[in-house]
Amino acid sequence: MSAGTLTRRAAILAGFGGAGALIWNVNNLTLNPSFTRVYQTVEDWTRISQRALQRTGGLAPEYTEADISPTFKPNGTYDPGGDEYNAHVAQNFVNWRLKIDGLVSHPLSLSLADLHRLPARTQITKHDCVEGWTAIGKWTGVQLGLLLKAAGLAPNARYAVFHCADNLTGEPSKGGEQSPGQYYESVDLIDAFHPQTLIAYALNGKSLGVPHGAPLRLRVERQLGYKQAKYVERIEITDSFKHIAGGFGGYWEDRGYEWYAGI
Numbered sequence: 001m002s003a004g005t006l007t008r009r010a011a012i013l014a015g016f017g018g019a020g021a022l023i024w025n026v027n028n029l030t031l032n033p034s035f036t037r038v039y040q041t042v043e044d045w046t047r048i049s050q051r052a053l054q055r056t057g058g059l060a061p062e063y064t065e066a067d068i069s070p071t072f073k074p075n076g077t078y079d080p081g082g083d084e085y086n087a088h089v090a091q092n093f094v095n096w097r098l099k100i101d102g103l104v105s106h107p108l109s110l111s112l113a114d115l116h117r118l119p120a121r122t123q124i125t126k127h128d129c130v131e132g133w134t135a136i137g138k139w140t141g142v143q144l145g146l147l148l149k150a151a152g153l154a155p156n157a158r159y160a161v162f163h164c165a166d167n168l169t170g171e172p173s174k175g176g177e178q179s180p181g182q183y184y185e186s187v188d189l190i191d192a193f194h195p196q197t198l199i200a201y202a203l204n205g206k207s208l209g210v211p212h213g214a215p216l217r218l219r220v221e222r223q224l225g226y227k228q229a230k231y232v233e234r235i236e237i238t239d240s241f242k243h244i245a246g247g248f249g250g251y252w253e254d255r256g257y258e259w260y261a262g263i
Helices: 008-015 019-023 026-031 033-055 083-090 112-116 144-151
Strands: 097-102 108-111 121-128 134-143 159-167 182-188 198-203 217-219 232-238
Touching (some): 097 144, 108 144, 144 198, 144 232
Parallel strands (some): 097 232
Antiparallel strands (some): 097 108, 159 182, 159 232
């Protein structure tokens, strides 16, 4: 993804100003106070409307095996590389650990084998990328809510922050020249406990490949693709993400994208 790519809602809003507005750079747009106020209003409306749906058990649409896309395009980082990650790949991730810490009473460190022993959920859903493409895939993993219950959340817990293995330092095409750093994402606990929010370890019946986020990735099905963090190695439970990286709750959010990317 390019840091200049507009979200669909941002593109629609920009379009009200004429066709020429669509070629504005997203960074210039987010510096404009008037646009920012409208943009945040739309984001708030989306979040509020989806919260209403979730209170009534609203789910993202699920599909059949016949609907699965013949090719599921990987996006973002295709391979984190580096000695540590490459060693995990060579060992088939047997030593990979998913850590859950922060505002929890029982910090967890789980291997892939541990996760595979837990109840699994499989769902066939559509991935909507901010770049405009979609794909339908079958995801299998552990419901995030199950893991968070096991960790025991503190009363002041509000967000789950996903720390990932891919470092975009020095990659201009991925925004690295603006503010390099590790990829991360976050969701609030309402989305974290949604039944379709998974820590996924398989796509279309096979273990995740490296381009798709091996060994673990987030699936939060009611939001856009950049929220589906890959290469997840730590989940930090916190009452605020203002102290993490750029303070806006995600790698792309720190570069002007909306935090709540509901669809």
